[in-house]
Amino acid sequence: MAEKRKENAVVISQEKIAADIYSMWIRTEAAATAVPGQFISMYTNDGSKLLPRPISICEIDRENGSLRVVYRVTGPDTGTAEFSRMKAGDIIPVIGPLGNGFPYGKAEGKRAFLIGGGIGVPPILELAKQMKCEKKQIIVGYRNAETFLRDEFQANGEVYISTEDGSVGTKGNVMDAVRENALEADIIYACGPTPMLRAIKQYAQENGIECYISLEERMACGIGACLACVCQSKEIDDHSHVHNKRICKDGPVFLAAEVEI
Numbered sequence: 001m002a003e004k005r006k007e008n009a010v011v012i013s014q015e016k017i018a019a020d021i022y023s024m025w026i027r028t029e030a031a032a033t034a035v036p037g038q039f040i041s042m043y044t045n046d047g048s049k050l051l052p053r054p055i056s057i058c059e060i061d062r063e064n065g066s067l068r069v070v071y072r073v074t075g076p077d078t079g080t081a082e083f084s085r086m087k088a089g090d091i092i093p094v095i096g097p098l099g100n101g102f103p104y105g106k107a108e109g110k111r112a113f114l115i116g117g118g119i120g121v122p123p124i125l126e127l128a129k130q131m132k133c134e135k136k137q138i139i140v141g142y143r144n145a146e147t148f149l150r151d152e153f154q155a156n157g158e159v160y161i162s163t164e165d166g167s168v169g170t171k172g173n174v175m176d177a178v179r180e181n182a183l184e185a186d187i188i189y190a191c192g193p194t195p196m197l198r199a200i201k202q203y204a205q206e207n208g209i210e211c212y213i214s215l216e217e218r219m220a221c222g223i224g225a226c227l228a229c230v231c232q233s234k235e236i237d238d239h240s241h242v243h244n245k246r247i248c249k250d251g252p253v254f255l256a257a258e259v260e261i
């Protein structure tokens, strides 16, 4: 596959959708080939911040050549804070689409769980829009009542919500919502914090369910060259010849049984 090149994307619109959470649409060539579960590397215009920020693709509008990202501002002097100040017409350098994406075709004819937790919620939206399956059960976990993207999920499947403070849906985490609603699945797709993915992997293993998880790790190059983002795998990697997989290139989506988390 041709090496991905950096391009100047253009901000189409930006809005704040919850505390510290922003939704941005950009016009980018990456929209032509992007699939759910892939990400883009977004560069800041601040010379002191050289490394790009990997952000998942939340929605794809192929017709208009645009992508939506939904991201959390992690602190006052961060790259994500700089993104949040951008306005329509601003230029944002990006590389993408990167990574492999969710193998959503495997869900056809099956009962699926589409699980997102915290800032792992956004990529589940495009997955929900594109997936065709017998039963689409979207389980999303938030900290509190700021349940961003909820209406959009409701337009695309059966939605179950968990909140840490119990203000909406099940009190607890996404697995508590699965148990409280006695949900069942033949296949699972999930993105979120590592402890959540670990619990989902264990549940899938115990119940013999095929399970795909999207891992998050600090990245540097974002294109498979520097090994900053490796995780431990069961198989030996072709590139590094050790039990490693590069999350940016071999992932971020993996069959849960193939990786140690």
Ligand SMILES: Cc1cc2nc3c(=O)[nH]c(=O)nc-3n(C[C@H](O)[C@H](O)[C@H](O)COP(=O)(O)OP(=O)(O)OC[C@H]3O[C@@H](n4cnc5c(N)ncnc54)[C@H](O)[C@@H]3O)c2cc1C
Residues within 6 Å of the ligand: 039, 051, 052, 053, 054, 055, 056, 057, 070, 071, 072, 073, 074, 075, 077, 078, 079, 080, 081, 119, 122, 123, 215, 216, 217, 218, 219, 252
């Ligand atoms: C595949 C993938 C998809 C992601 N999708 C989203 C998303 O859709 N929405 C969202 O809000 N966040 C997402 N993240 C996390 C996001 O990349 C970090 O929150 C972000 O890079 C932090 O940058 P900053 O400018 O706020 O912080 P800074 O502290 O300024 O970042 C400093 C450096 O550390 C890196 N870094 C810091 N935290 C992380 C992290 N958790 N993961 C990777 N690199 C990190 C930054 O990229 C940067 O190079 C994703 C991460 C990965 C790996």
Ligand code: FES
Residues within 6 Å of the ligand: 218, 219, 220, 221, 222, 223, 224, 225, 226, 227, 228, 229, 230, 246, 247, 248, 249
């Ligand atoms: S970030 Fe460089 S190999 Fe993944």
